[in-house]
Each structure stands twice: as C-alpha cells, then as structure tokens.
Amino acid sequence: VQLQASGGGLVQPGGSLRLSCAASGGTFSRLTMAWFRQAPGKEREFVAAIRGTTGTTHYADSVKGRFTISRDNAKTTVYLQMNNINPEDTAVYYCAAASGMILSSIRLREQYAYWGQGTQVTVSS
Numbered sequence: 001v002q003l004q005a006s007g008g009g010l011v012q013p014g015g016s017l018r019l020s021c022a023a024s025g026g027t028f029s030r031l032t033m034a035w036f037r038q039a040p041g042k043e044r045e046f047v048a049a050i051r052g053t054t055g056t057t058h059y060a061d062s063v064k065g066r067f068t069i070s071r072d073n074a075k076t077t078v079y080l081q082m083n084n085i086n087p088e089d090t091a092v093y094y095c096a097a098a099s100g101m102i103l104s105s106i107r108l109r110e111q112y113a114y115w116g117q118g119t120q121v122t123v124s125s
Contacts, residue, residue: 001026001114005095008119011085015123019080021095021116028052028076032101035069035080036109037091037121044094046107048080058106062088085123092118 007019023031034049048069049058057069068081078095096112105111 001031001097001099003095003097003114003116005093005116005119008093008121010122010124012125013086013123015085017082017085017121019082019093019095019119019121021078021080023076023078023097026097026099026114029073030099032098032106032112033069033071033078034096034098034106034112035078035093036096036112037089037093038118039091042091044109046109047093049106050078051101051106060107082121085121087123090121090123092120094118 002024003021005021011017030052032049032051035047036044037047038044046060047063048067050069050071066084071078095116097114098112
C-alpha cells in the first residue's frame with residue numbers, strides 16, 4: 001500500500017484546511033485509515049481514524065468536534081477536514097493504513113504498517 005498525503009499549508013487561527021491521502025495497492029475498502037501528527041520536538045500522536053469495514057470514526061480528544069475524518073472508497077482517498085484550527089495544531093500530518101486492526105489499539109501508531117510522507121500544517125497569523 002502506497003500513501004500520498006497532500007493539502008497542507010499555512011492557515012490562520014480559526015481557519016480551515018482539508019488534507020487528502022490517496023492510497024494505491026491493497027483493498028482500500030478494507031483498510032483502517034488514520035491521521036497522525038508530529039510537532040517539532042514531540043512524539044507522533046494519533047489524530048483520527050476511520051475503519052474500512054464499518055466506517056466508524058475515532059478521534060483524539062484534542063481534535064474532537066473540530067476535525068472530521070472521512071473516506072471515499074471509490075477514489076481510494078481519505079480526508080481530514082480541519083476546522084477552527086489553532087496554533088497547537090501546527091505539525092506534520094501523516095496518513096497511515098492498516099490491513100487489520102484491533103479496535104482497542106486503533107490509536108497506536110505501531111498498529112499501522114503503511115505510512116505516507118507527511119504534509120506540513122502551519123497555523124499562524
């Protein structure tokens with residue numbers, strides 16, 4: 001599975017941005033897809049995930065109510081709609097994929113075998 005993330009950029013606080021991650025290879029509809037982010041000097045952290053079989057979504061508390069993860073199986077693409085962005089959201093955002101997933105482990109980066117190259121999101125006025 002190859003992943004290509006895009007859509008990052010510079011955005012003002014309170015603004016919106018949509019990230020995309022195009023996948024190739026594998027059976028996309030069965031993949032659990034996720035977004036992680038890594039700020040300078042910090043560990044890579046879970047942001048959101050969406051399961052392939054059920055479409056159920058999971059979010060980090062820090063983004064719940066502001067970010068929305070979605071997927072288009074026909075386009076083999078996962079999205080992250082980011083609203084009401086704040087400076088603490090500044091990070092490199094990575095999409096990730098897993099072909100099998102234990103629900104209780106969905107937030108663990110070790111569960112994801114496939115990673116995209118990352119896209120930078122900078123929040124600044």
